[in-house]
Amino acid sequence: MTDFDAIVVGSGMTGGWAAKELTELGLRTLVLEAGRPIVPERDYTEHKPPWELPFRGMGDRRAVAARQAMQRNSVSFDELSHVFWTDDVDNPYSTPADRPFYWFRARQVGGKSIIWGRQVYRWSDLDFAANLRDGVAVDWPIRYADIAPWYDHVERFIGVSGQAEGLAHLPDGQFLPPMELNCVERHVRERMRQRFGRERILTIGRVANLTAAHNGRAPCHYCGPCHRGCITLSYFSSVNATLPAARATGRLTLRPFSIVRELTYDRRANRITGVRIVDAQTRAEREYRAKVVFLCASALESARIMLNSGVGNSSDQVGRNIMDHIKWGGGTGELDGWTDRKVIGERPNGIYVPRFRNVSTRHPDFIRGYGFQGAAGREGWRSALRTPGIGLAFKQRLRELGPWSMSFWGFGEMLPRAENRATIHPTLVDKWGIPSLHIDCRWGENDLAIHRDMNVTAAELLEAAGARNIEAPRGPSTPGGTNHEMGTARMGRDPKTSVLNGWNQSWDVPNLFVTDGAAMTSSGCQNPSLTYMALTARACHYAVDRLKRSEI
């Protein structure tokens, strides 16, 4: 006898999708979330004016140093949004002293889908066939044709604004109207076209922010701080879209404050019987049983649960092959002109330069490649501090805008390597006594060569645009710092060398599915959430089909 048909561990980007698909397909589904409930009217703070914040946006530095010294390194961590990251003291992990790894974690209903960057790009067979072509790690068990209909399915529901460009290696999707490039970005796009033709193009970012009313959610009103929530539901998060859809079926049970200690396993039947949880508030333990379990707890957390449970790891690949995207390469330059023009409103989106390395030609120094995100803009009142002056003249200068500048920030593919690995720490436990992870991960030579090339080509793009004072960022980033960690329970074609089959299903235990970033066999250079969501929806339909046929 089971309590539910399905259990989903995690309520964020992929857990929300699993909840929606499984309940809509008729399954009574329990979603377990380690953190607290989120009530948009209470917990979203994007419209709070700065003067109501004790530190006016600079953050409570002492409190953050004491409790969130690692989490604060996230780019979207601020005085208000810090509540959407975990407490580092309650949730410890370790790394080798000389190899830091940033493990950004979110524990609340919605997970990191509340604070994500919302950039969504499809993969193509340039990515899915890459490991096979290069002889790296193992081959993906799927190709673009397998996932394309699921990209459609996800994009239609979440709402993606973007510009179709007809690129084979960055397929177009189901787009709402694109956001506009500003005048300087249009100039840079045109100069790049003149210099590089179709090889290097600049397009508006593809972003899960609405430019038109969509599925009962309002279009974006350009207020800016998306990472604090969105009361008009204008960007996609599980709280804003998938969880309400799941709730509408009447088959969803969402249990917050439920930390999964381990999967329970029936060795004789070779089935996961359910999960054992710790109540985060009372510390009481209890077990839930279901026919099928989906791990959607984030790449490292799902691996941690599997390792702590001792299931699904006959390949010895669980926890290995950690990948992130290498960043902090690129460039910024100033452009003369357009001094009579400015941008009004905060566009929650930038530009995108799709990958151009190792697409039609081969680079001598590295395989794979990177894309650039970025934007053009003008500095506001801070530019008044660049030159001396006090009194009314200084006050007047606070109104003036600085010169236009254009930035490109690279996001580079990281190769999977078995030695980049998370293991269960022999002694370290979290606040609830659950063994923590030891994470050992570093960039490889190919990753670093990609990073070096970002600075070279960003300067070429900026020179083509006529920019001056070109500066490169100080990189590379710390592994994990892009918060695109993935690969710790990879899909593959062979149970000996991979954890999951082509349906995100455990090779070892057929009623266990892992559909978050853990499933990724390579990292691509595109922001990964869209692919996680598409894989999740696809796996849910497969699992329900097999359940109905009593095959799992």
Next chain:
Amino acid sequence: MERRELIRWLVASAGVAALDTLAPDDLIALGRDVHARAGAHADPLISALAERILPGAGDAGVPAFIEKILNDWHTPEERAPIQAGLKQLSDLSRLESIDQANPDWYARLKYLTAYGYCTSEIGMRELELWPPPSRYDECAPV
């Protein structure tokens, strides 16, 4: 507000049950907060300096913001050179030349003055940074 009532309110707004649960640093910060809000004036030198750098800073509450950052955000090591610098400024007669030279301690105070003003309600409304425009125009005339 009565001092005792103020303490109770500040403790409640800090989300703590009782004073004895506070760390020493937080207790000191709370004490300063009580002191600042119980009618004591911001440091007159900081008030005068902020007003000279940016007329209207006082009305916008900038001096209290600067003190809050100096006391509760900066470390003692960061605070010391700023306080030492402030002593050189006691009558503000050298302000113009110090502004030209722009030493680090002064640049920080000037930055905090501008930051405090541009995040205050008075300042943001005056500079038309608030309310948000609720639209996007990618290429508007200045």
